Amino acid sequence: MSPRGSSARWVAHSARLLDGTGAPALEDAWLVTEGGRVVALGSGVGWREHTRGSGGAEVLDAAGRWLVPGFVDVHRHGGGGRSHEEGPDAVLAAALAHRAHGTTAGVVSFVADDVDVLAEHLSGVADLVEAGGAGGLVLGSHLEGPFLAHARRGAHDPAKLTDPTPAAVRHLLAAARGTLRQVTLDPQRAGADEALRLFTGAGTAVAVGHTEASCEQAAGAFDAGARLLTHAFNAMPGIHHRAPGPVVAALDDERVVLEVILDGHHVHPRAAALLLTAAPGRVALITDAMAAAAVPPGGPSRYRLGGLEVVLEAPAAAGAPPRAVLAGGDTIAGSALTLDVALRLGAAAGIPLEALVRAATSTPARAVGAAGGGGAAARGVLAPGARADVVVLGEDLAVVEVRTAGGAG
Structure with a gap:
C-alpha cells in the first residue's frame, strides 16, 4: 500500500531540528505540518498556538529527538x-x-x-x-x-x-x-x-x-x-x-x-x-x-x-x-x-x-531538480511551504518515525 499524505495538522515539539540547509541544529524546536506542507517552525513554546482551533492537532513530544527532512x-x-x-x-x-x-x-x-x-x-x-x-x-x-x-x-x-x-x-x-x-x-x-x-x-x-x-x-x-x-x-x-x-x-x-x-x-x-x-x-x-x-x-x-x-x-x-x-x-x-x-x-x-x-x-x-519552484513544494528541507516529508531520529540516529507529505502511513 502506498503511503498517503495527510491534510491533518501535525505538531512536533521539544526536538532538535536540522533543516537540511547545513545550518546548526535548532534546539527546543517545534514544527507544524498541514495540508501536506510545512506550515511553521520555531523554538520554545510557540507550538502551543498551533494545537488550538477546529479539529485540533496530532501532537508529538519529540523529547529531544532529531527532526530532519525526508x-x-x-x-x-x-x-x-x-x-x-x-x-x-x-x-x-x-x-x-x-x-x-x-x-x-x-x-x-x-x-x-x-x-x-x-x-x-x-x-x-x-x-x-x-x-x-x-x-x-x-x-x-x-x-x-x-x-x-x-x-x-x-x-x-x-x-x-x-x-x-x-x-x-x-x-x-x-x-x-x-x-x-x-x-x-x-x-x-x-x-x-x-x-x-x-x-x-x-x-x-x-x-x-x-x-x-x-x-x-x-x-x-x-x-x-x-x-x-x-x-x-x-x-x-x-x-x-x-x-x-x-x-x-x-x-x-x-x-x-x-x-x-x-x-x-x-x-x-x-x-x-x-x-x-x-x-x-x-x-x-x-x-x-x-x-x-x-x-x-x-x-x-x-x-x-x-x-x-x-x-x-x-x-x-x-x-x-x-x-x-x-x-x-x-x-x-x-x-x-x-x-x-x-x-x-x-x-x-x-x-x-x-x-x-x-x-x-x-x-x-x-x-535532480526537486528543490521546488513552479508551484512544486521543495524537497529536502524543513521550511514553511516545503513538502512535509519529515523523519524523526533517535539519539542513536535510528529512524523512529517517517512522515510523507504530513502522513505517517
Whole structure:
C-alpha cells in the first residue's frame, strides 16, 4: 500500500531540528505540518498556538529527538528484495522498503541494457510518476547505463554498453516523457558531446561517471553542462598528484554535485569527510542500493543486478551493511545500504551531522531538480511551504518515525 499524505495538522515539539540547509541544529524546536506542507517552525513554546482551533492537532513530544527532512536518494537500483528491472510493482516495493529507513523521495536507477529495454523501463516509471509517484516517493528515473566505458563498467554487463547516438537519446527521452531525472555518461564515448546537449536540453541532469576521463576531459563535460559526478572515486581514475582525475575536476567546479556511497566499502569515511569539507553543499549521499538493501537480517545472500548475479559478503565494520560483489569475483555491485545507515556511519567517523543531513536531503534534491519552484513544494528541507516529508531520529540516529507529505502511513 502506498503511503498517503495527510491534510491533518501535525505538531512536533521539544526536538532538535536540522533543516537540511547545513545550518546548526535548532534546539527546543517545534514544527507544524498541514495540508501536506510545512506550515511553521520555531523554538520554545510557540507550538502551543498551533494545537488550538477546529479539529485540533496530532501532537508529538519529540523529547529531544532529531527532526530532519525526508532523505532524497537520487541513485538506487532496488531494495526490499526487489530489483527495479522487475517492473513497476518492484519499483514501488523498493521505494516503500527504503521509506521505512527515512527515504521519502527516490530516483529509480537502471543498469545498462538494450536501448529498447531501457525505454520500456523509463515508460513504466513515467506511468508511476504521472499516477502520483506512490505518494511522491518516486521522482523519476536515472540511466546509469549504457553509455559507459568498458574499462570502468563495474557491475554493468559489457555486452550492453554502447555509444549514445542521437537516435538512441531521443528514443529514451521520448519514452521517459519528462521524467528522466539523470543519466550517467562517459564523456569519452563517441557522440557524448551531442548526447550531453540533447539530455541537458530536455532538462535531464547529466552525470560524469564510469569513465577513464582525465581531469581536463571531465572539466570539459562540466563546462558543456554536466552537473553531477556519479559515485565519486568509484569507476573512475583516482586522485593522483600528476593526474588529478574527475574528482578534482568536480571539486573545482562550484556547479557540480558529487555523489558518494558512504557504506564502509565503496569509500573510506575519511575520504567522504574530505569531500564534504572541500565541497560544502555539493556532496550527495546516495545508496546505489540493489535488491539486498532494506532486507531484514537472515534474508537471501544472492541477488540479481540486471542480468548479473550478486553475492553478499559479511561487513568488515560494525554497523556497515554487507558488501555486495559480482558472483565469482571481487567487483563491488551496488550496495545493501540505506541512507539512515550512511548517516550513522558518517557520524561515527566524526563528520558533522548537519553536513550529513544536508548531503542526504537538500543537495540531492537540488541536483535532480526537486528543490521546488513552479508551484512544486521543495524537497529536502524543513521550511514553511516545503513538502512535509519529515523523519524523526533517535539519539542513536535510528529512524523512529517517517512522515510523507504530513502522513505517517
